[in-house]
Amino acid sequence: MDLAELRSQEFGYLDADGHTYLDHTGAGLAPASLVRGSATRITGGVFGNPHSESPASRASGLLLARARRAVLRHFRADPAEYAVIFTPNATGALRLVGEAYPFHRRSRLVMPLDNHNSVNGLREYARSRGARTTYVPVDGPGLRVDERRLRAALPERGRGRGRGRGVGRRPSRTGERRQGLLAYPAQSNFTGVQHPLAWIETAQARGYDVLLDAAAFVPVNTLDLSRYHPDFTVVSWYKVFGHPTGVGSLIARRDALARLRRPWFSGGTIYAVSAQAQWHVLADDEAAFEDGTVNFLSIPDVTAGLEWIDAIGMERVHAHVTALTARLLAGLAALRHSDGSPLVRVYGPRDLVARGGTVALNLLDADGKVIDERIVTRDSASRGISLRTGCFCNPGAGEAAFALPPRLLRSAARRRLTSLEEYLELLHLPSAGAVRVSLGLSSQPRDIDVFLEFVRETYRDRVPGATGLEARAGC
Numbered sequence: 001m002d003l004a005e006l007r008s009q010e011f012g013y014l015d016a017d018g019h020t021y022l023d024h025t026g027a028g029l030a031p032a033s034l035v036r037g038s039a040t041r042i043t044g045g046v047f048g049n050p051h052s053e054s055p056a057s058r059a060s061g062l063l064l065a066r067a068r069r070a071v072l073r074h075f076r077a078d079p080a081e082y083a084v085i086f087t088p089n090a091t092g093a094l095r096l097v098g099e100a101y102p103f104h105r106r107s108r109l110v111m112p113l114d115n116h117n118s119v120n121g122l123r124e125y126a127r128s129r130g131a132r133t134t135y136v137p138v139d140g141p142g143l144r145v146d147e148r149r150l151r152a153a154l155p156e157r158g159r160g161r162g163r164g165r166g167v168g169r170r171p172s173r174t175g176e177r178r179q180g181l182l183a184y185p186a187q188s189n190f191t192g193v194q195h196p197l198a199w200i201e202t203a204q205a206r207g208y209d210v211l212l213d214a215a216a217f218v219p220v221n222t223l224d225l226s227r228y229h230p231d232f233t234v235v236s237w238y239k240v241f242g243h244p245t246g247v248g249s250l251i252a253r254r255d256a257l258a259r260l261r262r263p264w265f266s267g268g269t270i271y272a273v274s275a276q277a278q279w280h281v282l283a284d285d286e287a288a289f290e291d292g293t294v295n296f297l298s299i300p301d302v303t304a305g306l307e308w309i310d311a312i313g314m315e316r317v318h319a320h321v322t323a324l325t326a327r328l329l330a331g332l333a334a335l336r337h338s339d340g341s342p343l344v345r346v347y348g349p350r351d352l353v354a355r356g357g358t359v360a361l362n363l364l365d366a367d368g369k370v371i372d373e374r375i376v377t378r379d380s381a382s383r384g385i386s387l388r389t390g391c392f393c394n395p396g397a398g399e400a401a402f403a404l405p406p407r408l409l410r411s412a413a414r415r416r417l418t419s420l421e422e423y424l425e426l427l428h429l430p431s432a433g434a435v436r437v438s439l440g441l442s443s444q445p446r447d448i449d450v451f452l453e454f455v456r457e458t459y460r461d462r463v464p465g466a467t468g469l470e471a472r473a474g475c
Helices: 003-010 012-016 032-043 055-074 090-100 122-128 147-152 199-205 254-258 299-312 314-334 373-382 395-401 406-413 420-426 445-459
Strands: 082-087 108-112 132-136 180-185 208-213 232-236 248-253 270-274 279-282 344-347 358-363 388-390 434-438
Touching (some): 003 012, 003 032, 032 299, 055 082, 055 248, 055 299, 082 090, 082 254, 090 122, 090 208, 090 232, 122 180, 147 199, 199 208, 299 314, 314 358, 314 445, 373 388, 373 434
Parallel strands (some): 108 132, 208 232
Antiparallel strands (some): 082 248, 232 248
């Protein structure tokens, strides 16, 4: 099916409402057929809590097992190597790793500055156990990581020194004490930069586990876990195919999973437990990490969603979004005021090399000043355009984009200010972040044209007023 026809059939509600949706990094859109199929399944059978042996429970259990197989198949992951744990979202998957990872005083957590806050939060688990956190900066106009600096942040020492491995082979873990954890995004949720998957092998060869945040990457790109072998991979399924929300996955290597130490237990995670004698025995593999009752009515929709996206073809989706991204970048570069000055400042790559369909930018008024992102939110909403403004929960990329020096940031931490506005003033920032335009499967060229025309008509040769704007609640 042509993707323009797919837009009409599956996402016709966009054009029926005159809506231009440009926030696919925030959430994918739900195809109508998946929603209808979900309702048909739920109302056409009896499904119960899977922690039982009743017919209703068995029916749920079979669908859950099918969903695990579908996830592994989609990522070309060997079931003997990987386990699938269902979580509320990618953030929930990250929490599972953070709270149970065996950080110790001689280990370290290494992260590029370009990370979502849900990944940044891992540093609090590391800090509580005496581990050191090291950030690798991003720099240059493309806001990329210098791989030499990444390697320098992953030193080898002692028994953790990597023995190396060939592509596609797993590193030996027997008796090893890991150096720590490298956590990074396959694709930035701020700039769209795609960080090299080759870092996985680099880090593992130096004795580090690797946590890959694939939430922004997998909606438009193939992730082949038979070629790359991160120890932990996190995804949110609503970002891939819009429905269901509230379901994510931690895809974990079984040997890495076995080394995690959970700080608690709950219903569904144990084989046996005693209240009076105060002991418990955790279940094996994924069951030990799925707290309480999983979302058994929605998880089967992951199977349907993967079948739907696989039928379209991820390579086809990738080519579609890449072409649209080229159109967007070219259109943004052409936007000028009458005096020739730029109307747009883009943060991150200006070309298509190792980048996704997420573009961060700020709009510039006729005086060359950044237009308050709240003005853009207000004006775009009035035109039926959905996009994202702010810091996108990625402070590191924002700090790099605005070239904020660590000295100034440390100074802000020592001040007890009462509002985000005071922090912005202290840091001499013209706005609380940027404008993010992100493309996906349902996007069409006309969506980009609508946005470009909106910018041209609304801000060219103008200095928009900033009166009546609500105070920023936070970032």
